[in-house]
Amino acid sequence: MxxxxxxxxxxxxxxxxxxxxxxxxxxxxxxxxxxxxxxxxxxxxxxxxxxxxxxxxxxxxxxxxxxxxxxxxxxxxxxxxxxxxxxxxxxxxxxxxxxxxxxxxxxxxxxxxxxxxxxxxxxxxxxxxxxxxxxxxxxxxxxxxxxxxxxxxxxxxxxxxxxxxxxxxxxxxxxxxxxxxxxxxxxxxxxxxxxxxxxxxxxxxxxxxKESTFSKEVLQLKTRPKKIEWLDLSINCCKSLMRMLNNDNITGKEKNLIVGTEKALKLRKKFYQTRNPIYGIMLIKYLNNYQFKKQYLGDWFFIYFR
Structure with missing residues (x-):
């Protein structure tokens, strides 16, 4: 050891x-x-x-x-x-x-x-x-x-x-x-x-x-462009983990969770990029993918008021 x-x-x-x-x-x-x-x-x-x-x-x-x-x-x-x-x-x-x-x-x-x-x-x-x-x-x-x-x-x-x-x-x-x-x-x-x-x-x-590098990066997520960057990074993470599951021959619940998360993230990205309320309404289907329901309301606030 x-x-x-x-x-x-x-x-x-x-x-x-x-x-x-x-x-x-x-x-x-x-x-x-x-x-x-x-x-x-x-x-x-x-x-x-x-x-x-x-x-x-x-x-x-x-x-x-x-x-x-x-x-x-x-x-x-x-x-x-x-x-x-x-x-x-x-x-x-x-x-x-x-x-x-x-x-x-x-x-x-x-x-x-x-x-x-x-x-x-x-x-x-x-x-x-x-x-x-x-x-x-x-x-x-x-x-x-x-x-x-x-x-x-x-x-x-x-x-x-x-x-x-x-x-x-x-x-x-x-x-x-x-x-x-x-x-x-x-x-x-x-x-x-x-x-x-x-x-x-x-x-x-x-x-x-308060002034740590990590804290500064968290604060930067309070802007719409940084939110889009975070969504891109999270989508890439989905792809990386899916490759891992494929190589490990893991199927079932694990893959389904990644697929569902990636769909929700891509839809959120479209909402942020286009500011089209249709995408926001479509996200209701993925409310359970939000850790807290208020984060869904937060998306609307970021897109239209920041």
Whole structure:
């Protein structure tokens, strides 16, 4: 059994050392820690180099400086593909991993071979304040399988709480598009493989900022052109996953869900592009494909009032 941590950095000098220390403090040590910096212009590189040197970690901890800025999506995916561990843990630059994260997640993966993607609960960190992701329910099972539904585009957990089995990481190369976020894509592969599980144990403190790259991208979705881009990306994701199902000889419910979702997405795209209310009325047939019914009303608002 071997474990790899894949960390990406970009101008993270404020919190990166605290995160590095939390990786070093793991009760079960990673066999390799790969740190991919995407062109930091602050003191991030020097902090990482000093930490590796002062803790004599150069045999297993590697800092790689990208020759060009790849963007966080590509940086993560390429790093994950290069990892050699049986279990791969994506890592943000500014969270805090609790000491037993690796040990607990690997123990579950070793004893449950049907799991290709395991995610854990986490706490949000707003400055020094910690807030639970959701209230703990003692009635819920400690280990929960995530079932495939019509709302499979929804991703409930960030990539920093993922443990990815290496065969899933390698498989993803065949279906990945450069614009997919790693957490979105692995989550959806896990859903359609029936290999996605949640460990209900808070194993990291996940730092949240209003000005993060992810937050900015979410805000950009509040415009009609960005909505169309998101619809195109989601349609492409349908095609990628359909190729995967065909190659794996999976039929039935899984394919039907993708077909239905793709039809709904294409109709929404026509509605956004043409502003023709006929397409909006036709979307009533696909109301169940919306996670929330108010999102359907939101489409009308975006198209006619923004």
């Amino acid at each position: 071997t474990a790899s941590i894949v960390m990406t950095t970009y101008n993270g000098e404020e919190h990166v050392e605290e995160q590095l220390q939390s990786l070093l403090n793991q009760s079960l040590k990673a066999n390799e820690v790969l740190i991919y910096d995407d062109g930091s212009t602050d003191n991030t590189i020097n902090i990482i180099r000093k930490f590796i040197a002062s803790n004599d970690l150069s045999d297993s901890w590697k800092l790689i400086q990208n020759k060009e800025n790849k963007g966080w999506k590509r940086n993560f995916m390429e790093g994950i593909w290069k990892a050699k561990g049986d279990y791969i843990f994506p890592c943000d630059q500014d969270d805090i991993w609790y000491d037993n994260k690796l040990e607990k997640m690997i123990k579950i993966m070793e004893s449950h071979q049907q799991i290709n993607l395991l995610v854990s609960d986490f706490e949000y960190m707003y400055g020094e304040q910690k807030v639970r992701n959701k209230p703990l329910d003692e009635k819920n099972p400690k280990l929960e399988k995530v079932e495939l539904t019509k709302h499979w585009l929804r991703v409930d957990f960030p990539g920093c709480v993922f443990c990815i089995r290496r065969n899933m990481a390698q498989k993803s190369k065949n279906y990945y598009d450069a614009e997919y976020a790693h957490d979105d894509f692995f989550w959806r592969i896990g859903l359609f493989e029936q290999s996605l599980y949640i460990l209900h144990d808070e194993l990291i403190g996940h730092r949240v900022y």
